[in-house]
Amino acid sequence: RSVVTAASSSPAVAAVATDVPGTMKAWAYEEYGDASVLKLDEAVSVPAVGEDQVLVRVAAAALNPVDSKRRMGKFKATDSPLPTVPGYDMAGVVVKVGSQVKNLKEGDEVYGHISEKVLEGPKQFGSLAEYTAVEEKLVALKPKSIDFAQAAGLPLAIETAHEGLERAGFSAGKSILVLGGAGGVGTLVIQLAKQVYGASTVAATASTPKLELLKSLGADVAIDYTKDNFEDMPEKYDVVFDAVGQGEKAVKVVKEGGSVVVLTGAVASPGFRFVVTSDGSVLAKLNPYLESGKVKPVVDPKGPFPFSQVVEAFSYLETGRATGKVVISPV
Ligand code: NDP
Numbered sequence: 001r002s003v004v005t006a007a008s009s010s011p012a013v014a015a016v017a018t019d020v021p022g023t024m025k026a027w028a029y030e031e032y033g034d035a036s037v038l039k040l041d042e043a044v045s046v047p048a049v050g051e052d053q054v055l056v057r058v059a060a061a062a063l064n065p066v067d068s069k070r071r072m073g074k075f076k077a078t079d080s081p082l083p084t085v086p087g088y089d090m091a092g093v094v095v096k097v098g099s100q101v102k103n104l105k106e107g108d109e110v111y112g113h114i115s116e117k118v119l120e121g122p123k124q125f126g127s128l129a130e131y132t133a134v135e136e137k138l139v140a141l142k143p144k145s146i147d148f149a150q151a152a153g154l155p156l157a158i159e160t161a162h163e164g165l166e167r168a169g170f171s172a173g174k175s176i177l178v179l180g181g182a183g184g185v186g187t188l189v190i191q192l193a194k195q196v197y198g199a200s201t202v203a204a205t206a207s208t209p210k211l212e213l214l215k216s217l218g219a220d221v222a223i224d225y226t227k228d229n230f231e232d233m234p235e236k237y238d239v240v241f242d243a244v245g246q247g248e249k250a251v252k253v254v255k256e257g258g259s260v261v262v263l264t265g266a267v268a269s270p271g272f273r274f275v276v277t278s279d280g281s282v283l284a285k286l287n288p289y290l291e292s293g294k295v296k297p298v299v300d301p302k303g304p305f306p307f308s309q310v311v312e313a314f315s316y317l318e319t320g321r322a323t324g325k326v327v328i329s330p331v
Helices: 011-016 065-071 148-152 157-168 182-194 209-217 247-253 281-294 308-315
Strands: 023-028 039-047 053-062 087-097 110-115 132-137 139-140 175-179 201-206 221-224 238-243 254-262 271-275
Touching: 023 271, 053 148, 065 308, 087 132, 087 148, 087 157, 110 148, 110 157, 110 281, 139 281, 157 182, 157 238, 157 254, 157 281, 175 182, 175 247, 182 221, 182 238, 182 281, 201 209, 209 221, 238 247, 247 271
Parallel strands: 175 201, 175 238, 201 221, 238 254, 254 271
Antiparallel strands: 023 039, 053 087, 053 132, 087 110, 110 139
8 A cells, every 4th residue: 555644845744743654553354254354454544634533543442243244245335445444433542633623632532433324434444543533523532530441432332322212212210121231232221221311210131141230230120031031021111222133022012102222133113223323422421421430331351352353352242242342452
């Protein structure tokens, strides 16, 4: 690849850009496929910074199932062109700001989900890289009480949890069943429902070893899906939030007039599916809850994985057994 350097003949430009090299290490793939298509490239051009963007020195990144689905070519029709540097989630330090950036400056510690839309034209140069360029509106200042690894795991999952609860019209006093309570999204749906929205009852499903985690996050009822079928139980909920792909069963336990949010798989009436939109203002709104510890990031204890082990980290995520977020740190 060609090395793009900022006008090195001009001393003025060189002076502001001295800390940012022309090339960086990044994980990339040139063809769709399983995790083995990922290669560590030592000389990818550092992305150019648009006028509404900041360049972030990535300290930590996190993986999402959508990274895997995209790499498998499931969204080929609307994807960015190959080669791809994958990764939506990151936390790091602003090292450059575009001319129209209003509220961020060099040195700010930020976190965010870097592609406004995950499926339609996601960024070609993602967060599994030493540097990534992202619109100011998609990021927020990192809560001081959490570290980069914890922050990196939050954006896509917490924005999905928040958007799903909003779209379902969730509010204080309502009950909710979270399918997939121990995953990246589920751990945050439980906490937001309980701590931010004031749910009356939060129930969630997981396998036996993860039931204690569900309770520690605020679930009133932890259902062991290896022993009980939630759809055969008598309880009905105002909202069912399906992060597993059980849309047809989910509608059996919703109250009349209630909502069923489906993130993946089949949708049955009255369920609905949506695709998350990245929005830094959601992170900013939730920051006080993160700062105070009312809402806690859950980082999978098998990680954080070092940057050299992104392939191993993806293979682990793709077992479907991760607890909370699979995080890459340090980058
Ligand atoms: P994760 O990989 O973090 O989920 C893993 C978790 O799922 C594990 O803890 C596992 O627990 C749990 N799980 C697996 N099977 C079941 C089951 N039958 N019942 C209960 N829990 C189960 O995924 P995410 O949370 O990040 O994402 C979940 C899904 O939502 C993915 O398909 C993802 O692509 C999609 N998604 C869609 C979005 C959208 O905008 N539409 C946005 C974000 C995610 P255990 O080991 O106990 O089985």
